Amino acid sequence: MTATSSAQHDERRQSHDVRERNGGSSSAAVRWLVRFSFAGLVCATTATMFADVSPEQIGAAAIVLLIVLLLGKVPVAIALSVPGIVGLYAMHGEGAIENVLSDVPYNTVASWTLSVLPMFVLMGLLLVKSGISTKVYIAARHWLGWLPGGLAIGTTAAGAGLAAVSGTSLGTTYALARIGIPEMLRAGYHRKLAVGSVAIAGLSGQLIPPSILLVVYAGVAQVAVGPQLIAGIGPGVLLAVCFSLAMLLACIVRPRLVEAREGAAAYGTGNATPLWSQRVRSIVSVWPVPMLVAAVLGGMFAGVTTATEAGALGALGALALTFWYQRGCRPWKVVYDAVAETIEVIGAIFFLLIGALIFSRLLAVTGLARAFSEWVTNTDLSRVEFLVVIAIAYFVMGMFLDPLSMLLLTVPLLLPTVGALEISQLWFGVFAVLLAELAVLTPPVGILAFIIHGITRDSRVNEGHVITLGDIFRAIGWLLPVAFVVVLLLIVFPGISTWLPSLMQ
Structure with a gap:
């Protein structure tokens, strides 16, 4: 019996090895x-x-x-x-x-329009690395936590502020996912509301200045950086408000989304309402940041500073705030890390820009961009029909590309058509950035969804909940229609984006 069993075992092992070799x-x-x-x-x-x-x-x-x-x-x-x-x-x-x-290559790097990029990137990295993310989230939680779904609404508000400062929705999502998701789950929030609010938190911040994507668009489209940045304020604020209202209404209609667990020390769930002294302290801890952003934007809006000068002012202010926030905690290490990462980010952006401008030079020489514009004009596509086609194309590209790559790939080809249809280039920049950001959320390859899924595998984040990729996409799915409504409003009422630039000195 033993010999027979051994022979059968050897035979099965040989068969398995053969299958592995064939499969390989x-x-x-x-x-x-x-x-x-x-x-x-x-x-x-x-x-x-x-x-x-x-x-x-x-x-x-x-x-x-x-x-x-x-x-x-x-x-x-x-x-x-x-x-x-x-x-x-x-x-x-x-x-x-x-x-x-x-x-x-030289004209790309030496462009006065794009010289603001290093300043804005350095400003954002200094503030984020100085620990402002946690302070902003706590302030938003203290002031908005009393509302139904207040933690989710506070996450959206914090995301808008952080993304505006840091210039990246990916970095904002990473920071807020680690802070906000466990906080909401401990408070008894439904896991889909927790991950959904984090997923959309940074989208509006990509439109609120200083936005890296809008600066890059301005450089490629050859429009003034200051007005282009100001054009994003109205749509960015509108998007953040619409997301917040959607979550507020959802929590009112379906209270089980925010049912507090026993002993949950959260705000807005019937427990541990913050004292006014805590609220005031939370505002005091972050007030220099909105003041700095207001100074940067106000200088551009009033015509006192150029965009580059405003960026330099912002970077200098961020440096001072870093030393203040990190006093006694090796601030020079934070500054060194921020400068090193700025060099990496700017190098990557300029490399992309050089490639995009070489490709756009070919499009200009071949006349393909002009031919595409003439084709659109001859087919009698209306402004709205053209924008719908562009929106569909962006959502398809979002399966494979990040927002910056999408802009650099499409803007040189589309600008002649935008001009032929008499669409404002400032308005189109905001429209394109919004679509590019939304595209990275849509299935089947939503980059942000996969980032959040990776973070929620950590037991310190998921608080014992099983959060699947399907949960994240479903959570995003019920919030995306809100963004589509904002896109529609932007098309129907372009003044949402263009009225502030028209008031600039």
């Missing part, structure tokens, strides 16, 4: 097939550019090559640069390449 061979074959297909597509599209084709066809082939490179997970900056360089060489030879490579 199959997956290796699939990987090589994908690689050869990728290489074949790259070669085919490149060869098309050197064939006897029209300039517009060269531009179309460059776009196909760009899509292939992006699907092949090539870094976006390289995926933008390579088709532009190859297309220009195919059309005009080495002289065109020498011209574009000697002109575009």
Whole structure:
């Protein structure tokens, strides 16, 4: 019996090894097939550019090559640069390449319009690394926690402020997820309300100055940075207010969303209402930050400072606040980390910009952007129909690209059409940034949803709850219609975005 069992065991083991080898061979074959297909597509599209084709066809082939490179997970900056360089060489030879490579990189980095970027990025990183995130969240919780769903509403308000200061919804989501989700779960909030409020918290902040995405758009579209930043205030505030009202109404209609657990020390759940002294202290701890932002925006709005000067003022103020908040806690370490990260972020942004401008140079030379504009005009698409098409395209691209890459990829192609349809470039910048931010939330590849899902796996965050990716997407799903309403209002009433810039000195 023992010999028979041993023989059967050996036979099963050999069979398992054979299956593993066959499975490994199959997956290796699939990987090589994908690689050869990728290489074949790259070669085919490149060869098309050197064939006897029209300039517009060269531009179309460059776009196909760009899509292939992006699907092949090539870094976006390289995926933008390579088709532009190859297309220009195919059309005009080495002289065109020498011209574009000697002109575009320098003019991109030396652009006065974009010189504000390092200042705003440094300002945001200094404030975030100085520990302001927790202080802002506590202040929002103390003042808004008494409302039904007050913690969720406070999270939205804190997210708008933090994203406006830091310039990134990803960083804001990461910070608030670790602070806000466990706080709401301990208070008895439904897990979907907790993760949903965190997911949408940073969206409005990407429109409220100083917004990195709006600055980048201004640089690509060649519009004034100051008015472009001011144009985002109205839609940003409207979006934050609409999200807050939606959560307030949801908690009133469905009280079980915020049913407090026994012993939950939370605000807005019938427990532990903060004292007025606590509320005042929470405001005192953060008041320099809104004052600094107000000084930066007020200087631009009144025409006292340029955007670059306002950014420098903001960075200087953030440096002073960092030393104040971190007194006795090695503030120089915080400053060093913020400066180092600023260099990394700006280097990545400028690399993307260089690639985008090289690609846009090809679009201009081939006339593809102009041809697209003429096609839209000849098809008699109305302003609203054109914007609906753009919205759909952005949501598709959001499955694969981050907001900055989407803007750099689409704005050079769309600007001629925007002008032909007499759409304000300031308004379109706000519209495009809002769509790009919404796109990273939509399934099946919502980047923010996956970030939150990764954070909620930590037992210190989930408080014993099982939070699935489906829970996060469902939570986002019932809040996204609110954002679509804001997009619709922005289309119907463009003055929401343009009235403040029209008042600037």
